[in-house]
Amino acid sequence: MAASDTAAASDQVVDPASLPITDRLLTSLAVLLAVLMVILDMTVVNVALPELMGALGATPDQITWVLTSYIVAEAIVIPMSGFLAERFGRKRVLIISVAGFVVASMLCGQARTLFQMVLFRLLQGAFGASVIPLSQATMVDSFDAQSRGKAMAVWGIGVLLGPIMGPTVGGFITDHLGWPWIFYINLPIGIVNLALLVAYLRPTKPIRVPIDWLGAALLAIGVGSLQMLLDRGNVEDWLQSSLIVSLAVISIVCITAFVYRSFNRPDAILQLSLLKDRNLATSTFLIMAFGVGMLSTIALQPLFLEHLLGYPASTAGLVMAPRGIAVMAGMIIVAALISHVDSRWLVFFGLLLSAGGTYVTTTTYNLNIDKFWIIAPTIVQGIGMGMIFVPLSTLAYQTLPKSASDQAASIFNIARTIGGSVGIAIAATILTRTAHQNWQSLAGAMDPYNPALHAWFEAAGVSASSPLGQQMLGAELARQSMMIGFIESFGFITLSFLVLIPFVLLLKDTGAGSPYAVEGK
Known part of the structure; x- marks a missing residue:
């Protein structure tokens, strides 16, 4: 045509x-x-x-x-x-x-x-x-x-x-x-x-279609407050801030009221009753939890490269680019296999690769790391991410009628968005707090009579008692503490992938030829 x-x-x-x-x-x-x-x-x-x-x-x-x-x-x-x-x-x-x-x-x-x-x-x-x-x-x-x-x-x-x-x-x-x-x-x-x-x-x-305007307002206020809470929480020191406490109360009250009011209402702006479908419910949960690991990784790596290793923005971008190519490779693999292999196995291996690639960063990343060891784990991670996303997106709709596509897509994608925000908030908090704790631990363990410390000052060409020497030591302590913080954050991301593996068993693959996938129930 x-x-x-x-x-x-x-x-x-x-x-x-x-x-x-x-x-x-x-x-x-x-x-x-x-x-x-x-x-x-x-x-x-x-x-x-x-x-x-x-x-x-x-x-x-x-x-x-x-x-x-x-x-x-x-x-x-x-x-x-x-x-x-x-x-x-x-x-x-x-x-x-x-x-x-x-x-x-x-x-x-x-x-x-x-x-x-x-x-x-x-x-x-x-x-x-x-x-x-x-x-x-x-x-x-x-x-x-x-x-x-x-x-x-x-x-x-x-x-x-x-x-x-x-x-x-x-x-x-x-x-x-x-x-x-x-x-x-x-x-x-x-x-x-x-x-x-x-x-x-x-x-x-x-x-x-009719619309429940009160429910729509509750959802908008609740989700908006939750997103602002997650985005500003670490900056405002979480529950130490009256703003964060207020946002938490508003989001909990509004979202709870929306769910209670809207679950079985035909005029609800979000048809939560679709979550009675096991595949949609499980896929929605998994994509939200997957977003925790994926988006937090994407948020942390530029900080590591630019702020800790001192890479220019364009260089940092080039170092991160292979992960994008690996994601495409993972999707190509899935596209070739998804008609012949149970989709749950693809998700399972994708989670293992994502977790494995992230775990390697906890053992190889350091302040003197070679670019190869920055890129190699992200390639493994990227292939895994590509293998997870496609099967979940397919299984989510496999047992739903076509008439539910728009509503199901709204549920699936708001979960993905919130999951990513949760992941970034948790990873940023772990990074900030562990870096601070490690700075205190490292500074407290400093021995002024340690020969290694004096050798470091001599190599730097400064006196241990000079203001410049103390300033340089403080900066090095901050870098080392931040490095440990990044490693612990990547450890959290590894666990976030691993804990999802048992939930894959809850998915139901009806096969490519399922009548539900074509015409709906």
Whole structure:
């Protein structure tokens, strides 16, 4: 079918799985571009924060709101994606989301104050939030059961590759073009993306569904408070802060009230009753817990490379790039095997590889580490991550009817988002607190009569009693303490992968030819 014919028929509601393979591939390309663009912006800003501090006149504490605002807005809107798609049609919502995201990106590049940047990042997160679950639902509906594993592999490239490659892309753009271009780059990509969506994405029929507005408000406030709590907790010293305590109370009360009110309501904005399906419930739990390890790893490694080893942003990005290639390799392996192997075995081996690759970092990472030992474990880890994500995304929908795709995708992806935030918060807290504790332990164990200490001062060319010598010793203690903190954080991530292995047994693989996977229950 030619593009013009496809566009002319774009107002007709048809079954996407019945379209020619060319149209389905172009639809996949359209949603993959959208996912990559949105997911990339979650982490592409991280390496540019020092430049943004100078350009916007912000302190280190204030500049983190550039990250927080995006994450909070995304977390609030994701649960509403299923309702929006049902009420207005999936195609219309996706086009508006991508168009709004592109405009918000342009405004971010033009921001000259912290208030402007935070406001425009809020808009970015709000518009981009629906892209991820609705693109996944599109891929689920566009392919039959036999091809769905390969479709999820293509979709997973965007979801996993985005945050992994974000620091690489961000470092290169910041060093060579300047920080505004980490936002401007979305303009040409977004225009191409919109053209593909308009031409090839099949519309779904809008349904005038009722909505429980009180439940929607409870969910938005609860999830927004939870995300802000997780993002700001370590900075504010957790329960020592009245802000964090208040956010915790608000999130617990609102989310509990939403679950109690909405579990069996037909007009609930998030159809939690779908979690009665064992595969969706288990896959949702596993993807949330998997997000704990995956996102915390992605958040910690740039800090290790740039702040502890002193790598420039672009070099750090290049060192982390092989993990992205390994993720793609893992997905290619899964795409080839998923029709022939029980998906639960793929998840099992993926968890083992992810845990094994992370464990190696706890034994090899040090302040004098060679680049090979930085890259090699991440390749093993990346292959494992690629092997986990695709089967879980496939199994989650395997025993659900197609009519539940949008709602199930909203549940699945809000769990993934929250899991990632939980992981980053825990890893950052472990890093900060263990580094502080180790600094005190190392400093307390210092023996001024130790010959090794005097040899260190002589090698450094300073006197042990001079102010410069004391300053250098303090800096070295801080580096060593932080190194131990990173190792303990990576140890936590290793355990976070291992504890998930028994839960794989709860999944049910009905096989590629399951009638549920095609027509639903």
